[in-house]
Amino acid sequence: MKSLLDEWHYLIKSKYPIIAIIFPLVAVLAYSLLLPSSQINESKVIVVDQDNTSYSRQLIQKIDASQYIQVDQIISYTNNPESYFYHEQYLAVISLPKGLEENHNRSLPNRIGLILDNTNSQAVTFIRTAMQEITGYENIQLAIPALSRTGMSIEQAQGTASNLAVEVRSLFNPTSSYDNTSILTFICMFSFMMLNINSLPIIARLRVSHRLAGELRNPFNPLIRILPYVLFSTAGLIFAMGVLKWVGGSRFEGNVALFMIPVALYVFGSVCINILVAWGAAHPGIAIGRMIFIFMPAFVLSGGTMARALFPPLALQISDFFPFVWMFKFLRSMGLRGASFQEMLPELGSMMLYVAVLAMLVVARGLWEKQKLAKLQKTSSPAHSEKPFPGAPPTAISTPTPEPSKG
Template structure:
């Protein structure tokens, strides 16, 4: 009983009760807001309208009126659908062939293509069913239906006789919805990312604790280069991991390996410097290493590994775009799953270079601040050492 009372008093006097009450509440509010939309509405698609007729425009308007579809672009010339899907600006491409309106009123069948990006399968469920419903409704209101009814055919006979519009759906890039290509690869990448964070977070606190930080600050480039060994090891480990997943687990990876190394190398370097930046002001290496979880959790929740980013509220999507792993997974889906060329991704490369420049500059500011602080401390110590000592004559 004495031990119980002792622990009870210790618990009451500490911050345990406050943390125990606030942590679940804060997490509940965050997840409630994160998944407040419940489903994906207004998924962006592009339309290739080669017919460019009154009926094709009417059909596009009906598609755009669906609560699940948002027609972002309409093109009237042949375009490679895979190029449109490369940068994830669109989730699907709808193809309306030449002669659509003419076939409609002549009772001839037209094949409508619907190519869906399956690199994020959970983002396409409502999209496909909505498109199927629209085409089904169009077939039920075809002009030739009235003629068939006049001939005495029943609704079932008419449905079996006519299908004016035929929707040809294709699931691209991950047609079997293999979770290894999405969740599996994402989980392995982020867990491995925790290892490099654990190392780079502790660099500056370790040097400070060992009394060696002042020497490194005299040559700042050396401090920047301290992350390179961890970056190289992380790159080698991830390359071997992808090779093992491809050979054993059937991971889809169709990118040009040499082209893929550029964004992958930038991602590794950004992650290493970002870890150093976050751990800079930690009191000791142990305290710095504890911050790794604060970097891993957002990377796992907000980068599209568990849920598609378009499911989140807009402020969360903006926050997601500030995480380096979000852009790396875009590269993996674009080049690794879709087989896109590096030339499709100059915008994403620009984001990586901007992140690199910002983190490099912030580290530079911290180095200058640390140098200024140390110089000021040394100056104060010098002044104290040179301060004249006032001697008191005791004979008087």
């Protein structure tokens, strides 16, 4: 209990409770404003209409009607389309060739030019998709009357022109909202980073203040010191997710109370790893410097920024050593996909077993350090020393009293 109170007072003085809540909340507000949507709508494009006919103007109207494209300017000719990208005003240049209407009426092929600024491929993805949809629809509209004139029915003509169709159904994040992807990842990243900064120096702080030997009289004391981190980090992360759902309308389908169980296990397991990694650090600065061995691999392998399907099997096996990765699995399955708690019990059992192993390693490391300090104390102080103990009162030295001389 003394260790718990000591760590509690330290965290209160270091303002970690405020940091644990404020930092994820700042991430929610900042990135919600910076990233309102994960798709770019109404991308500005310029159209080079070299045909200038009724059909070309109809096609331009259809292009402008797309939710992903905004036709900002129409010109009749250009010999340097690259110049329209220089000041980042346009993302694409669409060129309609001369003879477009004539070739369309004669069922001859046309080639529409689509020049994209690919310095950021994500910015032009939906422009490419919109143009494919528009041209595909125009091709069907042209093919069906031609096929029906051969004696086919309208249904047969539609089946011939468009025999296979894909019906797309996007699950769990149908609007491609950044609230459910990037912003949620940044919230967890900030919370994880502050947890590492504050928990890595636990043992080094005790060593520098000459309290480590007393702390290890009970080898379970380092585990007791983890409890305040579990409380504050779990509260901060859940609070930030709640604000994100309330402000940004993010998706969270699971039971919040039950979801707190894997979050608390993640915090406890992460601090255990931090204690083990930074145990031998001479002072807190060295301990915090070891965060790179924990933070970067855990964050990258979690799948928050890169799809886990890109990683080889060995990397996926290594990722299971980081509780942060386990927490992200529960976040995606319970929070975004809506899996029931009973469905996640096998993963939860595995996570609890792994965290228990980490806790035992912390206790074993404490016992080993306790024995090491005991041996060091014995060798530093000789067993039979006639020197008084430092700080002891001086002992009285009796001197023989001289006998009085006779006579």
